[in-house]
Amino acid sequence: MNDLTETHSAAWENDEVRVDVLFSAAGVATNIAMVSKFSGSILLADVGDGTLRDLLSQGSLDFVNELNLIIITHGHFDHMGGLYSLLGFLRMLKRSTPLDILIPKGCKEVSSTIRTFKDSYCDTLPFQIRVQEMGHGSEFHTDFFHVRSLEVEHYGLENAAGDDVLMPALGYRVSIGESVIAFTGDSRMCPVIEEVVKGADLALIEATEGTSVEAGKVHLTDDEAKQLGFLAKNHLLIHRIPKIES
Ligand SMILES: [Zn+2]
Known part of the structure; x- marks a missing residue:
């Protein structure tokens, strides 16, 4: 059996923040946790399938109350498919403090998922879910995280006409202390995309594709991702295509 988690997770830290790439594989899930060392507060960046399982694998239920903010880059299933389960778990354990979720403006996949969840449990939801649509240059601040979003170019290929259609998609810069x-x-x-990563202490860069020009239309090629990485102080390449051995 292939252990995808072993090959698709990573971690990085400095004095102020710990970044856990809990899991990131293209077409499966991207689930990233940023933990403030000042407060223990948690920001989740994308919540693909298995986010809840990955959080529980950390061995603590602290995230139920320490989860401060969720930021979602776009509506593809591998970046938001775990949201419903996570919200259900927080409800089950009676989280009481509001939860802010940042999404790209016009991201129907996430807004409709949240609306369905709220409609289903409107009388029994112990915490408030606050959705904030973000655009180019939008900022959002909590007591622990300062977030700036920038619109990036990502094609959604899953449409009947087969045309290339840009979908609402964001890159984020998250400040924790300095x-x-x-x-x-x-x-x-x-x-x-250069503006997103430039000068960051850590850049998490998706590097889905190989080297073909056609592939580079949708995702970054390996070479492009590596070049971008050098604009930041440190970088991790994530969102690789899983290798399945039969
Ligand atoms: Zn995507």
Whole structure:
């Protein structure tokens, strides 16, 4: 049996923040936790399938109350498919403090998932879910995390006409104390992507594709991702295509 978790997880830390890439594989899930060392507060960056399982694997239920903010880069299933389960678990354990969720403006996949959840449990939801639509240059601040979003270029290929359609997609820069963590989300190479990663203490860069030009239309190629990585102080390449041995 292949252990995908072993090959698709990573961690990084400095004095102010710990970043756990709990899991990141293209077409499966990207689940990232940033933990403030000042407060223990947690920011989740993308919540693909298995986010709840990955959090529980950390061996603590602290996240039920320490989860401060969720930021979502775009509506592809591998970046938001675990949201419903996570919200259900927080409800089951009676979280009481509000939860803020940042999504790209017009991201129907996430807004409709949250709406369905709220409609299903409108009388029995012990915590408030607050959705904030973000655009290019939007900022959002909590007591623990300062977030800036930038619009990046990512194509959704799953449409009937087969045309290339840009979907609402964001990269994020998250400040914790003096530290800046950058997350590209899914993006092809575009001028904004450099702005996302430039000077960050850590850049999380998706590097889904090999080297073909065609592939680079949707995602970053390996070479592009590595070049971008050098604009940050440190970088991790994530969102690799899982190798399945039959
Ligand atoms: Zn995507």
